[in-house]
Amino acid sequence: MFDKTMTFSIGGDHEDEMKRILTMVYDALREKGYNPINQIVGYILSEDPTYITTHNNARSLIRKIDRDELLQALVKSYLGE
Template structure:
């Protein structure tokens, strides 16, 4: 065997960039508005129930909002409201 075959190869996985809750909410809000939904009502339904069916799949909004935890969304909303 050649010496190259005996060396340990390094594999580094790129960490997914931390998604910003604010950006997610802005994109989801825009998609909901485009489809004619009231973003506040739809987001409340999603946050209370956890059912992603409250969020349109238009522009990938449903998949996008599922990338952040509901408690992260609530924390971001409270942080911005209370400060």
């Protein structure tokens, strides 16, 4: 059953929505004086929503993004694909 590589794909519109949400969360964290990169990484690694401020509804927004899909989009962006 686990002898084949599974493929995973998300659409471009979904990636645009993730980027929009992530940008809003980043801005809210920065406005509150946090280091947005550290806070977002903490959230991604732990899935603990307390890493994200409630300012501008950022905590609710970040929870709309599937972490696996976000990681895939980030790796894809980093590698320039």
